[in-house]
Amino acid sequence: MPRILNHAxxxxxxxxxxxxxxxxALARGETINALWLVVxxxxxxxxxxxxxxxxxxxxxxxxxxxxxTPAMRHNDxxxxxxxxxxxxxxxxxAAIAGAGPLVGPVLAAQMGYLPGMLWILAxxxxxxxxxxxxxxxxxxxxxxxxxxxLIKAELGDIPGVIALFGTFMIMVIxxxxxxxxxxxxxTNSPWGFFTVAATVPIAxxxxxxxxxxRPGRIGEISIIGFFLLIAAILLGGQxxxxxxxxxxxxxxxxxxxxxxxxxGFVASVLPVxxxxxxxxxxxxFLKVGTIVMLALCILLVAPPMKMPSITRFVDGTGPVWxxxxxxxxxxxxxxxxxxxxxxxxxxxTTPKMVENEVHTRFIGYGGMLTESFVAIMALVAASxxxxxxxxxxxxxxxxxxxxAESAAQVINNWGFVITPEMITQTAQxxxxxxxxxxxxxxxxxxxxxxQIFSELFGGKAMMAFWYHFAILFEALFILTAVDAGxxxxxxxxxxxxxxxxxxxxxxASWAGNLIATGLCVAAWGYILYQGVVDPLGGINTFWPLxxxxxxxxxxxxxxxxTVVLFRMKRERYxxxxxxxxxxxxxxxxxxxxxxxxxxxxxxxxxAHAERFSTAANEGRxxxxxxxxxxxxxxxxxxxxxxxxxxxxxxxxxxxxVFGILSCLKALRSDRPTTREIPTGGATARAGD
Amino acid sequence: MSGLKSNxxxxxxxxxxxxxxxxxxxxYDTYLEHMRTRHPDQPAMxxxxxxxxxxxxxxxxxxxxxx
Numbered sequence: 001m002p003r004i005l006n007h008a009x010x011x012x013x014x015x016x017x018x019x020x021x022x023x024x025a026l027a028r029g030e031t032i033n034a035l036w037l038v039v040x041x042x043x044x045x046x047x048x049x050x051x052x053x054x055x056x057x058x059x060x061x062x063x064x065x066x067x068x069t070p071a072m073r074h075n076d077x078x079x080x081x082x083x084x085x086x087x088x089x090x091x092x093x094a095a096i097a098g099a100g101p102l103v104g105p106v107l108a109a110q111m112g113y114l115p116g117m118l119w120i121l122a123x124x125x126x127x128x129x130x131x132x133x134x135x136x137x138x139x140x141x142x143x144x145x146x147x148x149x150l151i152k153a154e155l156g157d158i159p160g161v162i163a164l165f166g167t168f169m170i171m172v173i174x175x176x177x178x179x180x181x182x183x184x185x186x187t188n189s190p191w192g193f194f195t196v197a198a199t200v201p202i203a204x205x206x207x208x209x210x211x212x213x214r215p216g217r218i219g220e221i222s223i224i225g226f227f228l229l230i231a232a233i234l235l236g237g238q239x240x241x242x243x244x245x246x247x248x249x250x251x252x253x254x255x256x257x258x259x260x261x262x263x264g265f266v267a268s269v270l271p272v273x274x275x276x277x278x279x280x281x282x283x284x285f286l287k288v289g290t291i292v293m294l295a296l297c298i299l300l301v302a303p304p305m306k307m308p309s310i311t312r313f314v315d316g317t318g319p320v321w322x323x324x325x326x327x328x329x330x331x332x333x334x335x336x337x338x339x340x341x342x343x344x345x346x347x348x349t350t351p352k353m354v355e356n357e358v359h360t361r362f363i364g365y366g367g368m369l370t371e372s373f374v375a376i377m378a379l380v381a382a383s384x385x386x387x388x389x390x391x392x393x394x395x396x397x398x399x400x401x402x403x404a405e406s407a408a409q410v411i412n413n414w415g416f417v418i419t420p421e422m423i424t425q426t427a428q429x430x431x432x433x434x435x436x437x438x439x440x441x442x443x444x445x446x447x448x449x450x451q452i453f454s455e456l457f458g459g460k461a462m463m464a465f466w467y468h469f470a471i472l473f474e475a476l477f478i479l480t481a482v483d484a485g486x487x488x489x490x491x492x493x494x495x496x497x498x499x500x501x502x503x504x505x506x507x508a509s510w511a512g513n514l515i516a517t518g519l520c521v522a523a524w525g526y527i528l529y530q531g532v533v534d535p536l537g538g539i540n541t542f543w544p545l546x547x548x549x550x551x552x553x554x555x556x557x558x559x560x561x562t563v564v565l566f567r568m569k570r571e572r573y574x575x576x577x578x579x580x581x582x583x584x585x586x587x588x589x590x591x592x593x594x595x596x597x598x599x600x601x602x603x604x605x606x607a608h609a610e611r612f613s614t615a616a617n618e619g620r621x622x623x624x625x626x627x628x629x630x631x632x633x634x635x636x637x638x639x640x641x642x643x644x645x646x647x648x649x650x651x652x653x654x655x656x657v658f659g660i661l662s663c664l665k666a667l668r669s670d671r672p673t674t675r676e677i678p679t680g681g682a683t684a685r686a687g688d
Numbered sequence: 689m690s691g692l693k694s695n696x697x698x699x700x701x702x703x704x705x706x707x708x709x710x711x712x713x714x715x716y717d718t719y720l721e722h723m724r725t726r727h728p729d730q731p732a733m734x735x736x737x738x739x740x741x742x743x744x745x746x747x748x749x750x751x752x753x754x755x
Contacts (some may be wrong), residue, residue, distance in 0.1 A: 075726070077719030079745065083709070090706035215736045218708065271741070280746075281711050288710065349712070487747060580720040 006208035017043025020119075024309065025114060025151070031304045033381045036223040036365050037117060038298065041376045044368040048125040053133065053365040060573040061137050063357040067349050069145045070352050080144070080352045083358040088350065092367045094284050095325040095345045096132070097291065099178055099478050100335025100550070101371055103441030107377040107543060108320050108332045109390065110320040112310035113383040115329055117376065123330070123337025124372035131338055131554055134577060135346040136686055140171070140360060141676040144352035147557065149625065151655075153675065154563050159658040163556055166651035168281035169644070170340070170549040172520075175329030175485045176527035178478045179264075180538050182439035183256045183528070186473050190249035191240035191431050193256070195468055196475045198232035198248070199279065200263075204280035220279065225282045233468050240431060253532040260482070268486040268517055276483050283477040290473045294377050294449060301455045307383035307390065312415065318393035320439060321540050321600040323594065327587040331547030336353025338584065340553025342368065378441075381448030388418025389435070393444050396537035397437045398623065408435055431464030439539040442478075482524075489520040530637050535624045544595060545645060548588050552652045555584040559659035561570040566666040567674035573631050574663075585652065592649040596642045609638035713739060726743035 020040035024032060057063045070621055074080040083091075108116035139145055142153070145387065148167065152160030206225045210217065239245045251259070267275050316324030321332060335341070354628045365587060382390065391411050392400065400407040404420035407674060411418050427435045432452060450466035458465070493516045529537025558581035565574045599603030601611045616631045617624045625631040666673055705715050716738055733741060742755040 075722060077722035078714065078741065079717060082712070083704070084702065087702060087706045087709055091709040094710035216739050218711070218739075219704070220712065260727075276747055277711075277743055284710050285707070353714075484747065491748075571707055597724045 010047055010584070011356070013043050014047050015667075017047060017108055024117065026114065027309055030411070033300060033302055033470050034305055034307075034384060037113070037300045037305070037376060037380060039122060040371060041117075041507075041683070044121045044125065045373065048129075049366060049369060053361050055367070056130065056133060056576060057358065057361045060570065060576050061134075063137070063360065064679070065356055065358050067357055068677075069140060069354045069357060069601065070677065071354055073353075073677065074143070079349070082355040083353040085355065085362055088353055088355075088359070089363050089367055090288075091353070092350045092363050093370055094288055094352070095348070096335075096339070096342045096367060096371055097287060097374060098335065098341075099181060099442075099474060100339055100341070101375040102378045102445055102474065103181060103543075104333040104336055104547070105375045106441035107320055107394070107539070108329055108381040109307055109379060109382040110311065110318040111314045111325060111329060112308050113305060113379050114309040114324060115314065116379050118331055119329060119333055120337050120372055120375050120379070123333070124368060127584065128336075128338035128342070129365045129368035129552070130580055131340075131561070132342045132346050132368040132558050134564075135343045135464050135557050136351055136354075136360045136364035138561060138564050139347035140351040140354050141356065143677055144349075145347065147347045147560070148366050150347060151556070152561060154567065155655070155658045155662050160653050162651055162654050163495035164492070165496070165652045166549075166556070166648065166655075167344070168489065168496070169647065169651075170553055171485055171489050171492075172523045173527065173542070173549050173644075174341070174548050175264075175489070175524040176531065177539075178543050179257075179260050179482055179524065179528045180531045180542060181440040181442050182475050182478050183253050183260065183532055184438055184537075184539065185442040185446070185475060186251070186256055187253040187438075188250055188434065189432055189471075190246045190518055191236040191464075191468055192471045192475075193251060194239045194245075194467065195232050195236040195472050198235070199229065199282070199345070199472070199479075200275070201477055202228045202232065202281040203282065204277050204390060206282070207274040208655070210278065211273055221278070222281050222285055225278065226285070229282065229286070229472065233465060236468060237431060237464065253592065254529075257529050257532050259577065260528070261521055263479075264482055264486050265517060265521045266526070267483040268490060268521075269513060272487075276480070276487070279480050279483070283480040284310075286473050287477045290470075291374055291377075294381070294452070295373070297452045297456055298380055300450050303380070303384035303452055303455075305380070305383045306385065307387045311387075319391065319399045321543055322542065322600070323591070325628055327591040328547075330587040331544050331551060331591045331632065333375065334547045334550040336378075337373075338548045338551065338554045338580065340555070342371075343553060343557035345426070356658040359660070378445055381445050381452060382441075385448050385451060386416075386418065386422065388412075388416040388422065389447065390444060391416060392418065392423050393435050393437070393447070394439045395437060396439065396535065396540060398535040398537075402436065404436070406435075429460060429463045430467035432467075435458060437537060439537045441475045441539075442471060451501050451652065461548060486517065486520050486524075489523075490516040491597060493520055523664060525673060534626050540602070542563075543639070545641065548591050548595065548645065551584050551588045552592075552648055555581055555588060555652055556655045557608065559655055563659050563662045563666070563673055567672060569666075569669075569672045571663075576580065588652065589649060592645050595645045596649075604640045609635045609642070611642060612638070713742050 015039055020036050020043065023036050024040055071080045075082065105116050105120065138150060142150060148160060148164045150445060151163045186196060202225055206221050209221050239249055314325050321328065351361065375642040388411050391414065392407050404423040408418050408420045427433065430447060446467050449470040450463045453466040454460060454463045494512055497516065503509060531542050534541055558577045561577040562574050563579060565571060565577060592602055596605055596679050599607050601608040612622055612631055612635045616628065621631060623632055716735055719738060720732055723730065
């Protein structure tokens with residue numbers, strides 16, 4: 001009897017969650033409050049954490065509290081430090097949270113909030129949190145080795161190299177797409193551009209301060225830096241008003257692209273203490289602080305959801321991104337439901353600091369649930385603004401035209417009520433000249449956040465401040481990711497190139513450094529440039545490519561986890577990783593193939609190339625090309641993108657084949673074949 | 689009252705540790721303690737050396753960013 005009583009509170013939570021979910025799902029026509037989504041999400045998280053993650057911890061992994069962790073075995077006070085689980089949770093969460101969970105749900109809101117919400121909740125419980133938890137476990141049992149090394153050890157050398165190469169390509173796409181989000185937010189926005197540009201001298205000052213003036217005072221300088229950022233936002237407002245300064249900071253997308261490319265190059269060759277580290281400090285604290293603040297504000301404001309729960313665009317004709325609900329919704333919302341990049345973090349610094357094996361459940365599974373909540377908040381922020389405004393901000397100029405009048409007309413025809421005055425008024429409220437066609441998620445999220453924040457602090461007068469605060473918050477950590485990613489990509493590339501030409505491998509050599517950095521920047525800069533000049537807005541084309549590559553990495557990580565379970569002779573439980581892996585492969589392979597071969601030029605790269613070739617042969621020009629050279633360029637780019645998408649598909653298929661072979665081999669063996677670190681003297685047992 | 693105070697200071701300690709670890713800096717006292725007990729024969733790094741060491745480890749070769 002008492003055992004049943006133990007479950008009673010969880011049963012109540014489950015019923016409450018089901019009721020909230022039912023309320024959200026069944027609302028037709030009437031507006032519901034965002035708190036229903038929050039309650040449904042939190043109940044889902046708590047119940048799944050209590051039962052499913054416990055099942056994985058005790059039955060599938062058989063976590064052993066007495067088994068020494070890498071932090072115990074190699075304790076050096078530096079990389080390997082046994083760390084309190086709450087402290088480590090904070091570290092892990094700060095590392096996995098980024099632009100992904102914020103942007104994806106905003107873009108997905110074009111289909112209404114219901115499909116996105118259901119995928120975020122189902123995805124995180126069954127796939128995302130399982131992946132993070134499993135990889136953390138696998139890496140911890142192998143001395144905190146990285147994903148690449150793990151694949152090499154468990155699947156073989158060839159799949160190891162394939163996965164490493166795939167990871168590099170994925171990183172290039174991610175950097176390009178993230179930079180594109182920033183460009184979209186800052187184009188023709190003197191306030192936004194000034195504020196974000198001001199972070200560079202602020203970071204330089206912080207770097208010098210920490211190095212020479214008062215070494216090691218991280219807390220102090222971070223607080224100073226924070227106040228300087230606020231000052232930069234306020235000053236930005238003045239700049240935007242000034243007749244002489246505003247034009248200097250009003251830049252086109254192409255100009256910002258070149259500045260970002262130059263900046264990315266310089267930032268990643270400068271000493272880290274000067275620019276990268278201080279920016280990282282600022283962006284990390286600002287990121288975590290703003291996320292906490294957004295959560296509190298949503299609870300206090302309890303905004304109504306103005307976006308319909310399902311829009312007409314579930315049929316795949318939406319203006320924000322092209323493609324039908326299956327498979328593209330599952331690609332668009334990557335982080336927040338499941339993200340392959342977390343596998344890199346879960347096999348990075350976190351496993352080296354776990355104090356006790358059983359903590360991985362809270363850190364791995366719990367950390368991803370928290371990230372998923374961030375995605376739910378982004379969905380709420382995007383859905384609580386007027387749907388008409390949402391579509392005005394996220395549809396490409398090719399669809400809307402370039403004036404508020406033309407945009408309002410198009411959007412009214414879609415069935416969302418909006419007047420040109422509402423569009424210009426919103427732009428005025430947030431201190432911008434225009435809000436049209438600012439796809440990429442960040443500006444939409446910023447309008448939503450500004451609306452929520454200003455309801456509590458400062459009212460309408462403060463909306464422009466909060467809008468630019470939100471833009472700064474996102475741009476700052478995206479640019480930090482671009483710097484850090486370029487550096488990481490440079491090291492990866494030097495490693496890869498070093499195979500052919502030894503001297504390039506020396507990371508201290510200036511020539512090798514510059515060449516590898518240049519190649520890395522050129523790779524993401526090229527894609528970024530294409531995205532910026534794309535008449536469909538770039539995001540439309542490249543966000544799915546990013547989603548595909550990120551989800552494929554998750555698929556690879558889950559295949560690895562499956563192989564490990566087989567090799568541990570726990571194939572009885574392998575469905576825990578096989579089910580999400582299968583779903584991800586189905587989605588990503590379908591999406592990958594559609595991106596290449598779909599007959600609709602808005603989706604398929606080859607169809608798009610075909611359309612341009614036909615026009616070129618007839619001597620016609622199609623936007624954005626203004627000359628035959630540019631027409632040829634567009635066609636070349638289409639083939640390049642098609643090749644990239646095919647490459648991702650092939651990488652995943654190769655890893656899948658090697659994974660199945662490894663599983664079959666493990667099945668034939670009559671004992672566990674996996675190599676884990678020993679169980680430790682006192683608790684050593686044979687076999688397990 | 690003193691119980692509350694010590695609780696508060698412990699909470700502050702955890703808060704500080706968490707914030708520092710988020711940017712890749714583990715607890716310096718723990719490091720010193722480790723050096724004292726495990727390697728009493730070797731000199732420990734000063735706090736600035738320690739920070740520099742962690743900086744190189746965070747942004748050195750083979751570290752990937754977030755999504």
